[in-house]
Amino acid sequence: MFSYYVRLALASMKRTPVLSALMILALGLGIGAFMTTFTVYYLMSGDPIPHKSGVLYAVQLDNWDPNEPPTESAKDVQPQLTYRDGQNLMNADTPAKRQAQMYATNVVVVPEGDDPPFDESVRATYQTFFDMFDVPFLYGQPWTDLDDEGHASVAILGREMNDQLFNGENSVGRSIRLDDNYFEIVGVIDDWQPMPRFYHSDWSRAFADAEQIFIPFSRAVDGPMGPSGNTNCWKPMDDSLPAIEGFLQSECVWTQFWAELETPEQAAAYKDYLDNYVREQKEIGRFERPLNTFISNVPEWMEVMEVVRNDNRVLTRLSFLFFLVCVLNTVGLLMAKFLGKGGEVALRRAMGASRGAVFSQNLVEVGLIGLLGGLVGTVLAWLGLRAVENLYRGYQHLVQLDPVMLATAVCLATLAAIIAGLYPVWRVSQLPPAGLLKTQ
């Protein structure tokens, strides 16, 4: 009977094309608007590293201006560390399983052959970064501890960069020229795009591409390769030192710092360690504010950094309300459509259709309208996401309709239509056939 009901539903929709189109469009618009905002929200609020997000912690130390308002939460503390503090922690024997200090810098990549040079963002970090964040390798492997200690000129490329410079071949052992220096390639990482890019604390670029070049932190500082991300200072640098050294020893914050802490006990011990470290620093005149150290795992860090901003949440809620309004409109349209079918329903009842059969037949029609509404909504959501992509740079990873979202859109529309249609379908199945047959 299902295929018969589908055929009847198509015939019925053809009979009232305007009304059917209006319902499909109403559902499509609602779904389109909701799915556009929800897709952005869903990808923004997704867990970028679900299997480890609970054991990776961003570190915050409050060494800011003592005249600033008091700290109440992690949101009030600078999200980055000074070079000095990061180095002190990297060189200390802390309770953490792994730690990584890092920053972003810009270089000019000079390809072999005739291709023109181009600017590229580089992540300067430690070899621990790759194991800590489970970065998948296509060729080679991370550089070694010795490379970090030896300020080695080694690099790891992303797959895209390797495709661009070496046509996707195994480039391990070959060199890449960054500015005026050559770096030996020790590894090529496979596709890796944590979303959001949680390890970079600059929320405005949390949805940008992962870097395609990684080099040792120590080598980048030697460069010297200055930070390309936010650099915030509250205290003048020491004029008596050379400029670079003055910057490195300053209270300017510009490096990100992450620790892998496998158990709550380890996290507590690490927090104690940080508190003690700050107490020690206070003794030498630093950290003039009250003791405020924070460690935040990845989900907590997304909150601290407000990766999903409130306006996005509000927009998602509003679009859901709009979707509900569209569904309510569809209820009205369905009532008009189905009550207009009274004559045919009465005839079918006379021919032997039970109320249940009439209910099923019309529910299939409602489901079909929902399905088509979902498909229209998916197209509209795709257009909406393209609009978001054009309006906001750096959101390109947030505007992908993945299969889960596609299926969600279609299922949501179908389900909404069925829920919206339950009452009209029930009403039409309860119509007394006797009175309607005369007037058909």
Added chain:
Amino acid sequence: MLKMSNISKVYRTELVETHALRELDLHVEEGEFVAVTGPSGSGKTTFLNIAGLLESPSSGVYELDGEDVSQRNDKHRSRVRNEKIGFIFQSFNLIPDLSLADNVDVPLRYRGWSGQKRRKVIGEMLDLVGLGSRKDYLPSQLSGGQQQRVAIARALAGKPRFLLADEPTGNLDSEMASVVMNLLESINDEGTTIVMVTHDPDLAHRASRNIHILDGRASDLGSTGPANVTPLPERGVARV
């Protein structure tokens, strides 16, 4: 075949209580062709609706084929309607955007027959009414008389033993009406019981027995036609 005993039907609204049928007794034997006449508002249509299980009586007993169906649930009544009763309406009631074959298919779909069996029956029925070559036509492409013949084919498709016709020629000219009546007579000759509501005395005379309904009560006018006439069994009961 059809036995109504003390059937009453009352329609109630907040303001009015209307007695459409009052203790109506009626008996139709298998194979008869009964015409039901009566002025507008007399209760003919209500009788037909109850006879066709489209409405339930307020009181009384309705037996169809020996089974009391007056208070059965919707599913059971629907099955009985589908298997035992065929309907023919004054305004044909064909579904305009379905082909003739699909219109005839409507009752068969609820019978649960296989596609092959349904196609065979549809072909036979449309051949019977002389429209076998037009099975893919839409109703709008046919004349009124042809549409009524399709409606008859639909009514007969499920091989019902009991046909209810509500002014089957009311929307037809006299020539077409005669064609349709001839068809009904031949169906009756094949053994199908027919109860026909009509205003037309000429058509009523072609039935084997007439029942007159007035103010919700039936009275037997006896045999008007040439055959199948049985006398009244007792006073107040219309036996046709």
